[in-house]
Amino acid sequence: MAVAGDRILAVGSYEELKAIAGRWAEVHDLGGQVAVPGFNDSHMHLINLGQGMDGVDLSKARSVSDLVRLGQEYLRQNQDRAWIIGRGFNEETFAEKELPAKEDLDRISRDLPVFFTRVCGHICAVNSKALELAEINTNTDDPPGGSVDRALETGEPTGILRENAIDLVRRNIPSPTVEDLKRAIRSASRLAASLGLTTVQSNDLHGTRTLINRLEAYAQLAEAGELPIRVELQATMPTPEELRAYLELRKAHPTLGGKVTLGPLKLYTDGSLGGRTAALTRPYADDPATSGLPIFAQEELDELVAIAAEANLQVAVHAIGDRAIDMVMDSCEKAKRAQKDWTARPRIIHAQITRRDQLERMAKLGIVCDIQPIFVPTDLHFVEARVGRELAEFSYAWKTMARLGVPTAGGSDSPVEPCNPLWGMHAAITRRDQSGYPEEGWHPEERLTAKEALALFTAGSAYAAHEEGIKGSLSAGKLADFTVLPEDITQVDPDRLLTMKVTATYVGGQIV
Ligand SMILES: [Zn+2]
Structure with missing residues (x-):
């Protein structure tokens, strides 16, 4: 492969390329x-x-007392x-299979607020100090699209907040400065480069x-x-006003x-x-009292998608349950x-719990699915119990x-799951x-075959972003973004991918 500037000039045999590149070309063997x-x-x-790399890593906790110990050590x-x-x-990985209570987190600190986010990012556990700062008590109403867990008898908040209720606490956290953000982006993007990633589509x-x-942090870097x-x-611009400002x-x-x-x-x-x-079309198999929580009414989602469509802006919508996926497709079809x-x-991000008829409709509407294969090793242990056998089928x-x-x-939805693409494959x-x-x-x-899995994280992601003209394959005219691996991942035992290390990552022809 011959590279000139930040682009691929040609791909061919060594002799062919030597003739094109000339005698002064730098050669990397x-x-x-x-x-x-x-x-x-x-x-x-x-x-x-990047911020997670700076806070308490709770992924290793296997019980509530582990969680408390990690907080105390930090x-x-x-x-x-x-x-x-x-x-x-x-x-789910805890011995007691139960969410922590505020009393547990009070053992880390009574004076400092404690704010722990579940692996999914949609549930948080906080201590009494954090509830107090947010003025969440027995009289607090649930915000739209969110809920505060309460003790059955007293109605007292337990310290568990779901969806939009998380913001009641989060908004009290001092906002990170531009320097804080730059530090987070620096460490996360270096980690990504070391794993062979040349592009991340980051929410x-x-x-x-x-x-x-x-934006300032990114622009300065x-x-x-x-x-x-x-x-x-x-x-994420969840109101028409914010979306218009973004446009x-x-x-x-x-x-x-x-x-x-x-x-x-x-x-x-x-x-x-x-x-x-996650919003399902039927009650959860293991908790028939709920079928999930759609964050928008259909009309609200329709309006946002319509505004985007009018500006020919792409929409990429997080939808995990089949009901949410129906809603997204309805909005897209109308727009x-x-x-x-x-x-x-x-695009539908996640697209996990799908019915066969939905997959056909996606194809008809030209919807791209942003999938996270690395979710399966985690989810396979509980999906069927959650949604029932019929929904799990497709x-x-x-x-x-x-x-x-x-x-x-x-993709990986990192930090929800590790962003090592070889693990995803x-x-x-x-x-x-x-x-x-x-x-x-x-x-x-x-x-999937190994070739298909590799395509997901290369050509597939390029296509999703309308960048198939400049990324996703090693061919003349495309950006010289490539990853060097010790072995051909389409030929090795797949388990080898779990330990394989990337040799080098090139972005725009430069080793990063
Ligand atoms: Zn996400």
Whole structure:
């Protein structure tokens, strides 16, 4: 492969390329290793990932007392913190299988607020101090689209907050400065580059309140050449006013200096499966009192998608449950009918609990699914119990999507799951967890080939972002973004992907 500037000049035999490149060309011999198109994560949260690297890592907690111990240790080592912030716990992996209570977190601190986010990002556990600062008590009403868990008898908040109720506490956390944000982006983007990622599509913009600081952090890093990888920002703008402000901004600043671009409107239509807030068309099999929590009314979602369509802006909508997915498709179909020149491909992020008829409708509407194969090793342990056998049947149905012509893109939703694309590919190929369970794979008929799995994280993610002309394959004219691996991942035992290390990552022809 011959590279000139930041582009691929030609691909061919050594002799052919030597003739094109001339005698002064710099030669990098990969010594029998393998170059693949740069990995591209189609949906993640780079700033959250970086901030998490700075807070309490709760992913290793296997009980509530573990959680408390990790918080106490962190506090001992970080005495200057005004808030104890952590993320990544999952009570499904706890011995007691129960969410922590505020009394548990009070054992970390009574004076400092403690704010722990569940692995899914849709449920938080806080201590008494955090509730007090947020003025959440027995008299507090649930905010629209959210709920405060309460003790049955007293009605007293337990310390568990769901969906929009999380903001009642989160808004008291002092906002990070531009320097804080730069630190988070620096560490997360270096981690991403070390894992072979050359592009991440990152959902780092949330409403207009924090927009300017976040854009400023990215712009400064891009200007100073401190950003190793390309970042396309996905913007959550949940009201028409915020969406219009984002459209204005996008018009004025189509890029933020080279490696950073302003991408699609990202909306959330439901929560998570782990937290039983994903919106289903039927009650949860293991909790018939609920069928999940749609975040928008249909008309609200219609309006936002219509505004985006009018500006030919892409929409990428978080939808996990089949009811939420129906809502997104309804909105997209209406917007397509009203706006014939809406050429931006609509995307559904996650698209987990799907019915067969929905997969067919996706193909018809040209909807791209942003899937996270790495969710399967986590979710396979509880999906069927949650949603019942019938709904589980065509869920995480990647092979069926491919067969029906639904384009798919690979991502991690990091920090929800680790952003190592090789682990994502392993999950797509085996549909097993990393301990090898279940041996034949969970719904093995939906396994992908290694080639298909690689395509998810390269060509698939490029297509989702309308960048198939410049990314996703190693061919003349495309950006020289590529990843060097010690072995050909389409030929090795898939379990090898769990330990394989990336040799080098090139972005725009430069080693990063
Ligand atoms: Zn996400």
